[in-house]
Amino acid sequence: MTLLAIDKLSVAYGDLFAVREVSFSIDEGIVFVLLGANGAGKTSILRSISGLTPARSGSVMAEGKSIVGFSPHEVARAGISHVPEGRRIFPNLTVEDNLIVSFIPARAPMPAAQALAAVYALFPRLAERRKQAGGTLSGGEQQMLAIGRAMMNFPKLLMLDEPSLGLSPVLADLVFERLAEIKRQGTTILLVEQNATCLELATRGVILANGHVVLAGDRHALQDSDFVRRAYLGV
Numbered sequence: 001m002t003l004l005a006i007d008k009l010s011v012a013y014g015d016l017f018a019v020r021e022v023s024f025s026i027d028e029g030i031v032f033v034l035l036g037a038n039g040a041g042k043t044s045i046l047r048s049i050s051g052l053t054p055a056r057s058g059s060v061m062a063e064g065k066s067i068v069g070f071s072p073h074e075v076a077r078a079g080i081s082h083v084p085e086g087r088r089i090f091p092n093l094t095v096e097d098n099l100i101v102s103f104i105p106a107r108a109p110m111p112a113a114q115a116l117a118a119v120y121a122l123f124p125r126l127a128e129r130r131k132q133a134g135g136t137l138s139g140g141e142q143q144m145l146a147i148g149r150a151m152m153n154f155p156k157l158l159m160l161d162e163p164s165l166g167l168s169p170v171l172a173d174l175v176f177e178r179l180a181e182i183k184r185q186g187t188t189i190l191l192v193e194q195n196a197t198c199l200e201l202a203t204r205g206v207i208l209a210n211g212h213v214v215l216a217g218d219r220h221a222l223q224d225s226d227f228v229r230r231a232y233l234g235v
Ligand SMILES: Nc1ncnc2c1ncn2[C@@H]1O[C@H](COP(=O)(O)OP(=O)(O)OP(=O)(O)O)[C@@H](O)[C@H]1O
Pocket: 013, 016, 017, 018, 036, 037, 038, 039, 040, 041, 042, 043, 044, 045, 085, 194
């Protein structure tokens, strides 16, 4: 089943078109990757899906229903969670309170305590730091917390904006490995990255340049493309 379908989506800031007629669709259960360099329009696409930045034109359908014009809150209730660029967490709340404030009882198939335990099973580091203020966590731990907060919503679709940014290669691998586990547990993932190592966990995706889709295909097609070799692997 198609979970999310984007058709001819355009996003503009005044006269500047950041996203031009981008189309793709995401089947349930996969990891879909949106790869592109700085300024390609990746964040604009995620923000537009989330209702944070209005689409100039085009359609966004979640499970066959239009979500264009939905507020960010309505999009979250429709089962789409967004882990934004720069991992926004509450710095003065403890790790545990950061997680609890993200819990939406109406969406949850289990009580908050069980949902917390599931997040701690994914990220044992967060369990060790449960009483610590979010702002005192390391960059990698804050990324885990940002992902954990999104998981407290029990999303059907988890969208992440460059989760590996600023992390060491080892920590980036750990985050990607946890995303693979989240996929195994049944959550569909839309992953925005510049880091081509994320293709290891991709099912399929698109490469974006200057707001356009320049290549769409499965993981192997993306990995084998000249574009990825040149732009991302430096060969
Ligand atoms: N609020 C805004 N006002 C004006 N221009 C914007 C705004 N947000 C983004 N842009 C422009 O839109 C284009 C796409 O930006 P976007 O943030 O979507 O790219 P990106 O692919 O996420 O880049 P990065 O990898 O650097 O995060 C850029 O040229 C950017 O300068």
